[in-house]
Amino acid sequence: MSTPQITDSHCHLDFPDFEGELEQVIGRAAEAGVTRMVTICTKMANLDQVRAIAEAHDPVFFAAATHPISVAAEPMVTVDELVAQADHAKFVGIGESGLDYHYTADSRKAQIESLHIHIEAARQTGLPLIIHSRDADEDMARILTEEHAKGPFSCVMHCYSSGPVLARVAVDLGFYLSMSGIATFPRSQEVRDIFAAAPVDRILVETDAPYLAPPPHRGRRNEPAYTAHTAQVGADLYGLSYKDFAAQTQRNFDRLFAKAAAYKATA
Incomplete structure (x- = not known):
């Protein structure tokens, strides 16, 4: 089977964390059934390196x-x-963008400016916006609602661990919630309840590797293969069943990341 x-x-x-091990990491992912992964560039200065990884691995x-944590220290992207x-065949999303007032509330104004830029890029490209939101539920709900009313765009709330109100706002706007290892932690019942209340056709799974490894790997480096543990939860x-949930999340991903779904390897 x-x-x-x-x-x-x-x-x-x-x-x-993955230096010199990418072949093995991607191989272990395949063994676990993780046949695709989206690697995220968090600083535009690192774009060449991130693009090269995607180009080298089908x-x-x-x-x-x-x-958002880097906004104050980086040039404002346009x-x-x-x-x-x-234009790149494997560039499939705008993100991660968002708001983080947990560590960097002092850069709130710049974060909001950056978020608006990313939203407009998502709108113009038709690619999904990938949102990071921490301790910023009120601003995030307001901005996403206001901006979506000005012109639609698609979006995933990555590594969702905010409150139930922002989750409802996101779902009502047609957005997706992504389940990370946080949802598997014993003390994360509130997060699990938020996911359970959301429609299953709006759910993605992720690792946020190298962070947030789910049990039985908690406390160690996370990697894409461990998406399977989160998917089981x-x-x-x-x-x-695991098979049916996996198939549903695949349909959800293909719907949101339509460019990735349509990609055909040239090799």
Whole structure:
């Protein structure tokens, strides 16, 4: 019996944690049924490195933006710079962008400016916006609602661990919620309840590797293969078999990341 296929919709394969091991990491992912992964560029200065990883490995796609924690220390990216990346066949998303007031509330104004730029790039390219939101629920809900009313765009709330109100706003706008290892932690019942209340056709799975490894790997480096552990928790939440939940998340990913779904390897 073949292993059900799933997609790690958000990881960071350019981070030093994976240096010299990418072949093995991607191989272990394939063994676990993780046949695609989206590696995320969090600083535009690192774009060449991230793009090269996607170009060298058929299962890997990439997205790019300026992470909110880095906004104050990085040049403000322009809409045109982001839109230009969409010419690449494996560039499939705008992100991760967003707001983080947990560590960097002092750069709130710059983060909001950056988020608006990323939203416009998502709107112009038709690629999904990949949102990081921490301790910023009120601003995030307001901005996403206001901007979507000005012109539609698609979006995934990556590594969702915010409150139930922002989750409802996101779902009502037609957005997706992505389940990370956080949803598997014993003390994360509130997060699991939020996912359980959301429609299963709006759920993605991810690792955010090298961070947030799910049990039984918690406390160690996360990697795309471990998406399977999070997907099993998701299957249990929705009362589905692993096979059926995996298939549902694949349909969800293909719907949101349509460019990745349509990609055909040239090799």
